[in-house]
Amino acid sequence: MGTVVVGYVPKPEGDAALDRAIDEAKLRGSKIVVVNSHRGGADFDSVASHQTEATLDDVRSRLDAAGVSYDVRQLVRGFEPAEDLIGIADENDAELIVIGLRRRSPVGKLILGSNAQRVLLDAKCPVLAVKAAD
């Protein structure tokens, strides 16, 4: 069984990436690995950790409803999100990585942030970049 790895953040672009990853996994008969990455540090306290846990419960519900096999990974190990995403993709010999492109508030213009660029350039497998609906 192949693996689709998706970078998840609780924002419109993260939801768009998750939705598309579910579609791609169904199409390919693959499993999904959801990667939610935090650098950690002083800002990531027990409140933030609990909020994240609630968010990931919602992600699990969506994956259950979609009927796909999945693994949700919450990583707090001091790495940049791109580093974690590529690491998990390598571990799983991923066939595809799905990322969401974020919009720069408040103008709403899409940008290629440093994490997106790094995943696009450094991942061994193809990378599917999706956008949240306007």
Next chain:
Amino acid sequence: MGTVVVGYVPKPEGDAALDRAIDEAKLRGSKIVVVNSHRGGADFDSVASHQTEATLDDVRSRLDAAGVSYDVRQLVRGFEPAEDLIGIADENDAELIVIGLRRRSPVGKLILGSNAQRVLLDAKCPVLAVKAAD
């Protein structure tokens, strides 16, 4: 029937993009539109035009062998490749655009060129970025 649009150049990254686009079209039961874009001008003379035609014959053979429906578009209308690719994707209400990421010679490091960045940011549909094998 959905449409997968692929940007083709006769280079390793173009071949990788075409191969992946064929796989994606088969998986989705979609047709392929291959876009080969030249700005034109003094460098695009009858010799260049003939070379391109021979290259596109090879592309058609690969598509025939794959058994997918296709349309090969050679565009010489003074536009940047990104502009042509996005235009054709819009015309066809594409479900996916496939692009190849190029390597900077001679060091071989991958780069996100201005055309790749523009397609990633400006295309309405998801964009799949692939790399040629090392």
